[in-house]
Amino acid sequence: MKTILVPTDFSDTAYNAARYALHLARQVGTTRVVLYHAYELIVPVPDVPDPIPVIDPEDLKQSSETGLSLMRSRLQADLPEGVTLLTRSENQLLQAYIDQVAKEEQADLIVMGITGGSGVEEMLLGSNALDVMKETHTPLIIVPGEASFREINTVVFACDFRKVTENTPIQPLKLLLDAFRARLFVVNVDHEKRHFTADTPFETLVMDTLLADYTPEYRFVENESVVEGILTFADQEKADIIITVPRQHGFLAGLFHRSRTRQLAFHSHIPLLVIRE
Known part of the structure; x- marks a missing residue:
């Protein structure tokens, strides 16, 4: 894993x-x-009653570059030996x-922060990280x-064990598992076997292969809430990261609907690794 891309807004x-990215780089x-x-x-938009003040593009550029320079300086104490810390502003x-930036930088991974929220707060505030999650294939x-x-x-x-071969981005998943060299739990959350089908045993075998x-x-976890089931299990096993695959289509009530991944991102205190199909 050669390059990690870290988008920033200079917040805490x-x-x-x-x-986190620098320590992960060491590992x-x-x-x-x-x-x-x-x-x-x-x-500025013409004919708007309250016009937006015009901002000099050079001022924005200078402010961005100054923020990156300061951030780079403050992170030097965490910089592992052999890792180069670079900046990019646009x-x-x-x-x-x-996605274009990730491609140009040949990034293997993107790391971003998120501030927790609940209820109306998370619906209204949104998050740059969640916006990126919807768009990136890195x-x-x-x-x-x-x-x-x-x-x-x-x-x-x-994992929901549905169309495993079709829905699992196996190559990027394997690259990350190779890098982590960690104990791996594959976890399915269900309630009273509502989502268990005749295909589930076969799909489980496919995943195992x-x-x-x-x-x-x-591990098959019984819980009415998919999110709560995952987080509880992860806490019990002292997991260091949770991997999820948001789905574009398919089982809308399952874990991989984007709203479920959104809930995980906001409420988990454990880092969440999102791999798109």
């Missing part, structure tokens, strides 16, 4: 995520960490351009604001 949460042998700030120039909309680690880095020794992979090199341990 972003600094925490950057520190997985990353050699480049790129701090990325996307600032968006607001263009006038872009983050979620629209993030694996994304979402780091809760209060989470500190723990070496990844235990991984929980949340795909992950045979990692000696996965399977």
Whole structure:
């Protein structure tokens, strides 16, 4: 894993995520960490009663570069030996351009922070991390604001065992599992076998074949709430990261509906690794 991309807005949460990325770099042998700030120039709209003040693009650029320089300086104490910390600043909309940046930087992973919320707060505030999650096809680690880095020794992979071959991004998943070299739990949450089908035993066997090199341990958790079931199990096993695969289509009531991943991201104190199909 050569490069980790860390989008930042210079908040405390972003600094925490950057520190997490640097410690993770030490564990997985990353050699480049790129701090990325996307600032968006607001263009005045004609005939608007309360016009938006015009901001000089050069001022925005200078402010962005100054923030990145300061951040880079403050992170030097956490920089592992052999890791280069770089910066990149652009006038872009983050979620629209993030995949292009990841491609240009040859990033294997994106790391971002998120601040916890609940109820109406999380619905209204949203999150840059969740916006990026919807758009990027690069694996994304979402780091809760209060989470500190723990070496990844235990991984929980949340799975619904539906169309495993079709829906599991197995190559990026294997690359990350190879880097972590951690104990792997494959966890399915259900309630009174509502989602158990005639295909479930076969799909479980398929998953076991795909992950045979990692000696996965399977757990079937009984809980009405998929999110609560995952988090409770992860806490019990002292998991260091939770892996989830948001679905574009399919089993809308299951774990991988985007709203469930959103709940996990906001309420988990354990970092969440999102791998898109």
